[in-house]
Amino acid sequence: MTGFTLDATDCRILAVLQEDGRISNLDLAERISLSPSACLRRMRLLEEEGVIASYRACLDRERLGIELEAFVHVSMRNDQENWHETFAAAVREWPEVVGAFVVTGDTHYVLRVLAHNLKHYSDFILSKLYKAPGVIDIRSNIVLQTMKDDAGVPVALIEQPVRAPTP
Known part of the structure; x- marks a missing residue:
């Protein structure tokens, strides 16, 4: 652009x-x-x-039987070659992960995970996430109530006129 x-x-x-x-x-x-x-x-x-x-x-998760949402903080061993690329490839394959972010702080990643229920979530954690190479710690925050969930870009934050970034 x-x-x-x-x-x-x-x-x-x-x-x-x-x-x-x-x-x-x-x-x-x-x-x-x-x-x-x-x-x-x-x-x-x-x-x-x-x-x-x-x-x-935008689909209604509840009507589709997806009752659980969690934010999962994942810490990795970073002494293995290609640890980030390996984990990123695994995350892209898991349908439960609907958002994945590399973050600063105590963990390497925050994953936004959707599951049908607690059993489905537990199965995901035990059979997929814990088995991913290099994972050393997982901390989950289960969403109890959503106060705001706007996936769009706030147009009010766009200064006018905005010059688009050049490649």
């Missing part, structure tokens, strides 16, 4: 699309006070520039 700048209208488009990714171009154009053709042109440019990375549906 070189020389691409977001303006206030682009930010409004992004805010609306994060609320409702299925909104029609006509309704989106009306909500942000643009003509449908100008709105579509801007949306396509945001997609081409990679600002809009994808569209997806």
Whole structure:
């Protein structure tokens, strides 16, 4: 992305699309006070520039029988060759892990894990995570209640105009 700048209208488009990714171009154009053709042109440019990375549906985990969410802190032995790459490859294969982060602090990784129930979670920990090469410590935080879960990017944090980073 070189020389691409977001303006206030682009930010409004992004805010609306994060609320409702299925909104029609006509309704989106009306909500942000643009003509449908100008709105579509801007949306396509945001997609081409990679600002809009994808569209997806948000599923209701509870209705699908996924009752448990946990944040798992994982510490590794780092004296083995390729320890990070080996663990990262394993994490990508586990469907229970929906988020994985390399972090600072007392642990190397924080994993966001979803499971049907406590038994499923326990099976994941014992049969997959503990068996991953180099894992020396696992500490789990089970989510009791979600106070806020907004996976989008807060458009309010975008300074206007924003100069996109150059490669």
